[in-house]
Amino acid sequence: MSTTSLSARQIESLALGAWILGTGGGGSPYHGLLNLRQLYKQGARVQVMDPADLADDAAVAVVSTMGAPLVMQERMVDPGPMVESVRAMERYVGRRFDAVMAVEIGGSNALQPCQIGAVTGLPVVDADAMGRAFPEAQMTSFAIHDLPMAPLTLVDVRDNAVIVARAASWKWMERLSRKACVEVGSIAATCKAPRTGRDVKECGILYTVSKAIRLGETVQAARAAHRDPVQAVLDAEGGRRLFGGKIRDVERRTTEGFLRGTATLDGLDQDRGRSFRLAFQNEFAVGWLDGRPVVMTPDLICVMDAVSGEAIGTETLRYGQRVVVVALPAPPILLTPKGLEHVGPRAFGYDLEFRSVFAEAR
Amino acid sequence: MNRIGIDVGGTNTDAVLLEDERVRHAVKTPTTPDVMSGIRTALARLLERAAPAPAIDAVMIGTTHFTNAVVQRRDLSRVAAIRIGLPASASLPPFVDWPEDLAELVRGEVHMLAGGHEYDGRPIVPFDTAGMREVARRIRASGIRSVGITSVFSPLNGSCELEAEAILREACPDVAVTLSHRLGRLGLLERENVTLLNACLRDLAHSTTRAFVDALAASGIRAPLYLTQNDGTVMLASEAEAYPVYSFASGPTNSMRGAAFLSKREDAIVVDVGGTTSDIGSLRHGFPREANGVAEVGGVRTLFRMPDLLSLGLGGGSLVAEEPPAVGPRSVGYLLTEQSRVFGGDRLTATDIAVAAGLADLGNRGRVADLAPALIRACVARMHAMIEEGVDRMKADASAVPLIVVGGGSFLVPEQIPGISEVVHVPHQAVANAVGAAIAQVSGEVDQVFQGLTRDEALAEARRLAEAKATRAGADPATLAVVEVEDLPIAYLPGNSLRVRLRVVGDIAARP
Secondary structure, eight states: OOEEEOOHHHHHHHHHHHHHHTTTOSOOOHHHHHHHHHHHHTTOOOEEEOGGGSOTTOEEEEEEEEEOHHHHHHSOOOHHHHHHHHHHHHHHHTOOOSEEEESOOSSGGGTHHHHHHHHHOOOEESEESSSSOOSSTTOSHHHHTTOOOOOEEEEOTTSOEEEEOOOSSHHHHHHHHHHHHHHTTSEEEEEOSOEEHHHHHHHSEETHHHHHHHHHHHHHHHHHTTOOHHHHHHHHHTOEEEEEEEEEEEEEEEETTEEEEEEEEEEOGGGTTOEEEEEEESEEEEEEETTEEEEETTSEEEEEETTTOOBOOTTTOOTTOEEEEEEEOOOHHHHSHHHHHHHSGGGGTOOOOOOOHHHHHO | OEEEEEEEOSSEEEEEEEETTEEEEEEEEEOOTTSHHHHHHHHHHHHHHHOSOOOOOEEEEEEOHHHHHHHTTOSOOOEEEEEEEETTTTTSOTTTTSOHHHHHHHEEEEEEEEOOBOTTSOBSSOOOHHHHHHHHHHHHHHTOOEEEEEETTTTTOOHHHHHHHHHHHHHOTTOEEEEGGGTOOSOHHHHHHHHHHHHHTHHHHHHHHHHHHHHHHHTTOOSOEEEEOTTSBEEEHHHHTTOGGGGTTHHHHHHHHHHHHHHTOSSEEEEEEOSSOEEEEEEETTEEOBOOSOEEETTEEEOSSOBOEEEESOOTTEEEETTTTEEEEEEOGGGHHHHBGGGTOSBOBHHHHHHHTTSOOOSOGGGGTTSOHHHHHHHHHHHHHHHHHHHHHHOSSSSOEEEEEESTTGGGSOSOOTTEEEEEEOTTGGGHHHHHHHTOBEEEEEEEEEOSSOHHHHHHHHHHHHHHHHHHTTBOGGGOEEEEEEEEEOTTOSSSOEEEEEEEEEOBOOOO
């Protein structure tokens, strides 16, 4: 099995790119980045492997941190419980893992497999199960392919471990694990249902770690050359610029455990005189230009600082920010009829027929 | 009521005497390396003009001394950092994201102990008091004199930090202790960074405050001394010396507050055009809008009360390039009166362009008579566009607001700006900082998560807590008003969790 060692610089790019792929949610990868910088100083390295090199019967751990972003600002996530969630799963299923991967490449969860890999030596698979960030457990390519949702291990810093052995549905998995998570302080390391190499190759979203690194490198190179980082991202990723403007109003509310709300933008420069409205549910979900829906999940809706190209999260949107709204293409699996049932606009409560920004362009 | 406001800047020390709502006298003197003699000179000249000397009710000093110490890496003390929160957050120890040169200077000892709280107030694990006793012994042995203590979720429950301080005091009664829950907001690393920055400035704050008190005594003024804070309010100097970080951004804040007072406008955009930069801020109810996110000080990420400022590389000393026409960000700075063309030098600056365009009447106009009209037009257009864009960025909404202009380079600001109802020039604009210091009020702030309450109940409780804080800090309770309130529902947390940030301010209570 061949692997590639990530450089310290690639880790920086990965964090930057993952934050963009977070499409407003997923949490800032800053703490994970700090941890990896330290591990790298101590000589640890992250090995990344091509999913094509996975044996069909290889065992892959799928990991993420569950919890509230606010709690993560105080109780930062350590690699210890992350590793323990993987070990607990190994003990439960009676088999060692061959590799580890992220369930979600968008936001802080992108770095979790790297932290585990740096500590344990497990290679990180160049793949995830969302290709971006999503708020719920059933919004993965594995769920879209009807792979089993259980078992799940959940571990906290005090050496508490919970195993959800079976769940009647994804909804039940979410309810049971969420309850345990809240009890241990609304932050816990989880290892999701183990996948085989074949599962990952057939049902994963492939090469998203490389994609995040590439995105980060694009922004860094543009900044260094004093070019427009937003345009550089659009050119490199085949994205589309939807709107440039200034945030006029932000309204947020919490319902059913999600940060929902809308942001209204007034156009500037070529968009002067027009207005754009963004709805979010942790991540950006739908965008309307002058009242007409023009972009919707699962197309990636990213809001970037007009000058620095830094991604802006739904929790940090504020009045007066100069931003550019862009769309990046979604992984094809999310655009299938089954995919849209899980992650299309109706899955977020918007009665809209999905229409891709990119279909329009073709 | 007679108040004296003093601004100790990097270049000048300004002082004003305010009689009720009127600026009676103002003086400007150079800042001296020892700070104290500059203040003495300023006070002496101010009192001379006001003779016979009136009774002074309060003296307020604003200074950039402590920010400069961090930025320039000087006069900082070595500190011990204590983090309470294990087994959580173990992988990112104190100083983890500091620039290495600053960490080398400040990092004395680092101790991490079990304890801390959850978001809902439950302990993570019991506080390791035995471990804390051992840490106290080690700090005593090390000879370190300033300690910063940070506990997980201490803004919601500060008991671990208080207990740690009590244990530390038994072993080392004389150390200066900074507790994070008195300083910062939620966000462990950023709050801890603020705590440690504060700890490393305690010696300097003590000696500087001493110098202020001595300067005041030497000038014969018997009045309480206040230091101005980042948010435009004041603390008694005796209390403020424990919180030097709270004065980090008091310079720009005082300038904006002074501008509001002098223009009699409460809601406006303010631009302070200096020699090298133009600082733009937004006033609401007479106070600067706060920065929402992380602010870096000397390369350290912090999160606390700071004004939201946009700094443009455009000032009176900005260098002008001719081919193609460009202005700034490089500047001749304080050498403007030697190096610019109109003052006899040979470097082309923004001031020279303004004189050539007839926007300012400074120096020798004949020395810029040879400039090509096309270059003048292009540079003026560029400068106006920079300011217009900056002003628009800082506006909170689309409605037209006034723009108040202060600072030595105010002639660079156009008289007509889209989205600006009027461009306001004020009297005494050159000492707006000192005026801002003189008018400062007392505040109280709460930033906390409330659970199981309705929104109205949570806001009322937050207001009660903030008012109690302000009264303790010296405010007259009858004058307290809410100036800022923000509530943010928290994703994933159960039980209607609402994070409320609320701030009240009031006048200084009359002194017997």
